[in-house]
Amino acid sequence: MSNTQNHGTNADHMAASPPLLEVRGLSVVFDTPEGSHQVVDHVDLKVSSGQTLGLVGESGSGKSVTCLAMLRLLAARGRVINGEVLFQEQDLLKLSEDDMTQLRGCKIAMVFQDPMVSLNPVRTIGWQISESLHLHQNISREAAKRRTLEMLDLVGIPEPKTRYNEYPHQFSGGMSQRAMIAMAIACEPKLLIADEPTTALDVTIQAQILELLSQLKSDLDMALILITHDLGVIAEAADEVAVMYAGRVVEEAPVFDLFDNPMHPYTLGLLNSLPRVDRKVDRLNAIEGSAPPPHEFVEGCRFEQRCGHCDDSCTGTRPDFKNIGTSRRVACMHPITTS
Amino acid sequence: MTTKQADSVMPSHTATGVKRGWLSATMHRWGLSGEWLVTAALIYIAFILFIAVFGFTFQPYEHTKQDLFNQLQPPVFMDGGSWDHIFGTDDLGRDVLSRLIKGLQLSVLIGVVGTVIGAVLGSVLGIVAAHFRGWVEEVLMMLVDVQVSLPFIIFALAVLAFVGNSLTVLIIVVGIDGWERYARLSRSMVLSCNAQDYVRAVRSLGLSNYKIYRRHVLPNILGTLVVQATINLPGVILLESTLSFLGLGVQPPMTSLGQILGVGRDYLILAPWIAVLPGMVIFFLTLSIAVVGDWLRDRLDPTLK
Amino acid sequence: MTRYIIIKLARSAFTLWFVVSAVFLVLRASGDPLYSIFSLGTPESTLDIYREKWGIDKSIFEQYIIYFQDIFRGDFGTSFFDARPAWDLIVERLPNTLLLGGTTFVISVVAGVSLGAIAALMRGSKWDRGIMTVAVASFSMPSYFLGLLLILFFSLEMRWLPTAGAGTWQHLILPATTLGLTLSGTIARFTRSAMLEVLRQPYMRTARAKGASKWRQIVWHALPNAAIPTVTVIGFQLGWLIGGSVVIETVFSWPGAGRLFIVAVGVRDFAVVQMFILMVASTVIIANLLVDILYGYLDPRITITGIKK
Ligand SMILES: Nc1ncnc2c1ncn2[C@@H]1O[C@H](COP(=O)(O)OP(=O)(O)OP(=O)(O)O)[C@@H](O)[C@H]1O
Ligand SMILES: [Mg+2]
Numbered sequence: 001m002s003n004t005q006n007h008g009t010n011a012d013h014m015a016a017s018p019p020l021l022e023v024r025g026l027s028v029v030f031d032t033p034e035g036s037h038q039v040v041d042h043v044d045l046k047v048s049s050g051q052t053l054g055l056v057g058e059s060g061s062g063k064s065v066t067c068l069a070m071l072r073l074l075a076a077r078g079r080v081i082n083g084e085v086l087f088q089e090q091d092l093l094k095l096s097e098d099d100m101t102q103l104r105g106c107k108i109a110m111v112f113q114d115p116m117v118s119l120n121p122v123r124t125i126g127w128q129i130s131e132s133l134h135l136h137q138n139i140s141r142e143a144a145k146r147r148t149l150e151m152l153d154l155v156g157i158p159e160p161k162t163r164y165n166e167y168p169h170q171f172s173g174g175m176s177q178r179a180m181i182a183m184a185i186a187c188e189p190k191l192l193i194a195d196e197p198t199t200a201l202d203v204t205i206q207a208q209i210l211e212l213l214s215q216l217k218s219d220l221d222m223a224l225i226l227i228t229h230d231l232g233v234i235a236e237a238a239d240e241v242a243v244m245y246a247g248r249v250v251e252e253a254p255v256f257d258l259f260d261n262p263m264h265p266y267t268l269g270l271l272n273s274l275p276r277v278d279r280k281v282d283r284l285n286a287i288e289g290s291a292p293p294p295h296e297f298v299e300g301c302r303f304e305q306r307c308g309h310c311d312d313s314c315t316g317t318r319p320d321f322k323n324i325g326t327s328r329r330v331a332c333m334h335p336i337t338t339s
Numbered sequence: 340m341t342t343k344q345a346d347s348v349m350p351s352h353t354a355t356g357v358k359r360g361w362l363s364a365t366m367h368r369w370g371l372s373g374e375w376l377v378t379a380a381l382i383y384i385a386f387i388l389f390i391a392v393f394g395f396t397f398q399p400y401e402h403t404k405q406d407l408f409n410q411l412q413p414p415v416f417m418d419g420g421s422w423d424h425i426f427g428t429d430d431l432g433r434d435v436l437s438r439l440i441k442g443l444q445l446s447v448l449i450g451v452v453g454t455v456i457g458a459v460l461g462s463v464l465g466i467v468a469a470h471f472r473g474w475v476e477e478v479l480m481m482l483v484d485v486q487v488s489l490p491f492i493i494f495a496l497a498v499l500a501f502v503g504n505s506l507t508v509l510i511i512v513v514g515i516d517g518w519e520r521y522a523r524l525s526r527s528m529v530l531s532c533n534a535q536d537y538v539r540a541v542r543s544l545g546l547s548n549y550k551i552y553r554r555h556v557l558p559n560i561l562g563t564l565v566v567q568a569t570i571n572l573p574g575v576i577l578l579e580s581t582l583s584f585l586g587l588g589v590q591p592p593m594t595s596l597g598q599i600l601g602v603g604r605d606y607l608i609l610a611p612w613i614a615v616l617p618g619m620v621i622f623f624l625t626l627s628i629a630v631v632g633d634w635l636r637d638r639l640d641p642t643l644k
Numbered sequence: 645m646t647r648y649i650i651i652k653l654a655r656s657a658f659t660l661w662f663v664v665s666a667v668f669l670v671l672r673a674s675g676d677p678l679y680s681i682f683s684l685g686t687p688e689s690t691l692d693i694y695r696e697k698w699g700i701d702k703s704i705f706e707q708y709i710i711y712f713q714d715i716f717r718g719d720f721g722t723s724f725f726d727a728r729p730a731w732d733l734i735v736e737r738l739p740n741t742l743l744l745g746g747t748t749f750v751i752s753v754v755a756g757v758s759l760g761a762i763a764a765l766m767r768g769s770k771w772d773r774g775i776m777t778v779a780v781a782s783f784s785m786p787s788y789f790l791g792l793l794l795i796l797f798f799s800l801e802m803r804w805l806p807t808a809g810a811g812t813w814q815h816l817i818l819p820a821t822t823l824g825l826t827l828s829g830t831i832a833r834f835t836r837s838a839m840l841e842v843l844r845q846p847y848m849r850t851a852r853a854k855g856a857s858k859w860r861q862i863v864w865h866a867l868p869n870a871a872i873p874t875v876t877v878i879g880f881q882l883g884w885l886i887g888g889s890v891v892i893e894t895v896f897s898w899p900g901a902g903r904l905f906i907v908a909v910g911v912r913d914f915a916v917v918q919m920f921i922l923m924v925a926s927t928v929i930i931a932n933l934l935v936d937i938l939y940g941y942l943d944p945r946i947t948i949t950g951i952k953k
Contacts, residue, residue, distance in 0.1 A: 049785055067729055068849075071853060073849055073852055073853055075844075093678060099858055101855050101856075103852035103855070104852065104854065104855040105853060105855035106855055109853070109854075110853045111847060112846060112849065112850060112853070113845060115679075117846045117847065118846045119847055119850065119945070120847040120850070120851070120865055120869070121847070121943075121945060122868045122869055122871065122872075122942065122943060122944060123868075124867075131856070131864075132854050132855075133853065135854060135855050135856060166809045167944040167945070169944070169945045180850075183850075183854070262798070269875075331670065345720065380844075402835050408757045419719075446658070455664060481655070481662070483660065483668070484655065484659045484889055485659050485662045485663055487880070487883065487932070488659050488660070488663055488883070488925045488928045488929045488932070489667075489921065489924065489928065490884065490886050490887030490890075490924060490928070491665050491882040491887065492887040492890065492891070493668075493886070493887055493890060493924060494921075495891070495911055495919065495923060496905075496906070496909050497667060497670070497671065497917055498670060500909040500910060500912060500917075501670065501671045501674035501909075501912060501917075502670065502674045503674070517902070549671055573784055577784075577786050580786055581786060581787075581788060581891055584786075584891075585891065585894060585906060586910070587909070587910075597786075598793075599784075600788070600789060604792060604895075606847070607792060607795065607800065614789070614792055614948055615792075615793070615796075618786065618789035618792065618793070620782075621786055621789065622785050622786065622789065623666050624784075625784040625786075626780065626781055626784035626785075628784075629780055629783075630780065633780070
């Protein structure tokens with residue numbers, strides 16, 4: 001695929017200018033009746049234009065919450081208690097609500113996890129997509145409609161003219177996902193956050209959507225944050241990868257390095273649970289046990305219970321990030337070194 | 340719905356650890372921490388029930404006893420009032436307090452019995468419809484349509500005027516009100532209950548229908564029905580009071596709160612207390628039950644609307 | 645779609661027939677009305693003349709057939725008391741009833757929906773609690789008692805507004821307020837819960853993520869969705885409103901059809917009672933049909949299932 005090529009250009013990019021988006025020490029707390037839980041804990045992320053950052057982790061690891069917090073779209077009971085979100089060197093968390101409203105959908109757009117319920121059931125698809133245009137561009141009704149039809153066509157929705165006037169319940173899951181993408185990219189955002197855009201789609205459609213996203217990314221020179229718990233998707237579409245576990249980023253690396261040489265035991269576990277053609281396995285090695293729920297989060301390493309490499313030093317203190325070379329980091333007391 | 344629950348759970352959270360007085364300690368024990376309104380409502384309901392049941396023991400006069408020398412005497416807290424008639428007297432010199440106690444007794448009785456009739460009637464019809472499905476269900480749904488198409492008070496007024504308003508007829512009429520809500524509710528609950536695997540399993544074991552409904556279905560839907568009854572009760576009380584106010588409900592010499600109010604309406608200028616006192620009693624009673632009903636619903640059964 | 649509508653219409657017609665027949669039977673089976681109309685000593689021979697004149701000498705079944713024949717000829721019977729057609733008696737009072745009911749309805753819907761929406765948007769705030777407390781209080785309040793309190797204060801104490809009757813807009817204020825308070829309380833409560841339900845739907849987050857302003861999110865995204873359940877509830881409240889106005893017209897001596905009904909019921913005036921009930925039931929049934937249609941219009945998902953059925 002075009003990954004290698006992209007990778008090269010990105011390296012140049014990164015050296016030249018600061019990243020488009022940089023998240024530093026982002027922490028999010030949810031106040032629930034059962035108490036307050038910090039579900040995102042000092043997360044650092046970076047992504048540059050034209051580049052795809054893959055965000056992987058098990059269900060509940062805080063991927064969606066991290067991204068919602070960046071856009072300040074958290075539910076009422078969620079609040080950011082720490083950190084900054086620098087977008088074009090501007091801290092989004094300090095912007096006024098009006099400025100933030102202008103930015104959303106225009107420079108940063110998000111595709112939500114569950115497209116079927118993320119579309120307004122009483123508005124036509126066409127209305128919802130052209131609304132994005134009207135919100136951010138001074139555009140006539142006809143022009144907006146024309147552009148919407150183009151977008152529908154672009155994301156591969158057949159018969160855009162008919163589909164324009166249809167309602168979300170008339171759309172299948174894959175089509176809704178495409179419509180969501182059309183809505184998000186209508187204003188040609190600088191950054192697109194796609195939250196599990198391919199989960200619950202069948203494999204061929206999954207591949208088409210990924211293809212579409214990377215096409216759009218290079219056409220519009222966008223940055224893309226791709227959330228998934230599917231490493232296959234990561235291998236196919238990401239340039240950089242951040243692995244999240246229980247509210248923390250535990251490893252960050254360029255995609256090839258990560259697959260070649262995972263350094264965090266959790267990453268290794270994830271990779272081992274993948275079926276691979278180049279290696280013969282009798283059965284899939286899923287990681288034993290399950291990730292702790294937020295109310296059982298500890299200060300020390302949260303993977304310790306399920307880890308084969310741990311010792312006493314893993315308990316109690318949070319594992320700091322170790323920089324490995326220039327491009328990768330890992331938060332583990334005993335990172336795996338190449339065998 | 341989870342968020343709704345959150346409302347009622349949150350206060351208990353803040354209250355724990357705080358030093359409590361006797362009242363809040365008791366409230367906490369009863370799961371009422373922070374729910375001052377609900378507590379007040381419960382206390383008021385308990386008070387009303389007490390009066391309704393035991394009021395006759397300290398009722399100062401016979402409620403029909405007239406005193407033509409002491410007509411329209413104001414209550415003790417107004418100018419010209421006396422301790423002889425704490426809440427004053429009415430147009431015939433009858434003691435308002437005694438009449439309130441007596442009226443309350445009948446209002447509560449009709450309200451409770453009426454609610455039970457409606458709940459049982461509606462639930463049984465709903466269960467029958469859900470059990471037999473087919474045309475039985477169709478007929479029931481049509482009856483529900485019929486019930487909904489005629490404002491109940493109009494139906495009740497017509498029936499009471501033409502058929503006669505003995506206490507029995509009144510209680511039955513008042514009881515019919517709201518049956519369709521229980522019927523809909525129990526029908527849909529039984530349908531979903533019957534669709535559950537374990538009920539199917541029990542059925543395939545050859546347990547009789549009666550036993551299945553008694554042991555497996557009823558216990559599941561009873562809570563919801565009770566909550567629904569609590570929510571309906573204020574409406575039933577209001578219905579009776581309205582009918583009596585209009586002169587078609589409880590007939591003299593018996594009396595109910597609405598009937599006292601209806602009499603008081605004619606003396607609004609001269610003796611406002613005759614109307615205002617029973618009105619207040621009814622208002623706070625229905626309000627208290629509504630508050631408790633809402634609280635129960637949020638607590639036990641957030642699925643009810 | 646036409647099939648769906650035809651089924652609906654047939655069901656409505658059946659419902660109406662059932663209501664009218666049931667009321668007819670209950671009323672006629674309740675005994676001879678003449679004894680309550682004429683004083684006790686009236687000779688039977690005189691009564692017989694009237695029985696024949698009013699057609700109540702025949703069997704109930706015959707009366708029933710005649711009653712329906714008459715209805716289809718546009719004859720709704722004659723009042724035992726006024727000796728005038730029931731139709732005329734009711735229709736001449738309708739404008740007053742519609743004035744009171746219409747004013748109340750419009751104001752209550754506007755007030756109820758906006759207050760309910762405000763309460764939902766400011767959930768947990770002082771405003772929310774205030775609005776909801778008033779709402780619960782308003783429908784726990786016996787409406788006739790509220791009416792009396794208002795009369796006591798605004799008419800008798802302050803002498804600002806007339807106690808009873810109709811004619812000027814001042815006459816309208818108290819009865820409309822009495823009826824409207826309860827109605828808007830109910831509507832506000834339902835709007836609030838519908839709105840809260842909508843506000844936590846994922847598509848509202850999509851609207852925010854698009855960069856829609858707060859106002860736009862509410863008006864263009866939330867309200868059209870919240871309207872769907874709310875419209876049903878408001879439709880059902882129409883029946884309540886008619887029932888309530890019967891009581892309130894009596895309290896305020898408002899010369900409308902509801903008060904006529906109470907009087908007619910008191911003297912067992914068959915024709916008037918029957919016609920009133922027929923009219924109320926048709927109104928409610930038609931309103932429910934309209935709600936159904938409106939529902940399909942508001943919710944694109946419904947029309948489709950309607951067609952498929
Ligand atoms: N509105 C909320 N209220 C309370 N807790 C929440 C809320 N939203 C998310 N959480 C909690 O935050 C944690 C992280 O959730 P998040 O949705 O970010 O997970 P995720 O990594 O996106 O998982 P998935 O792959 O299932 O989407 C979870 O433990 C979840 O329970
Ligand atoms: Mg997620």
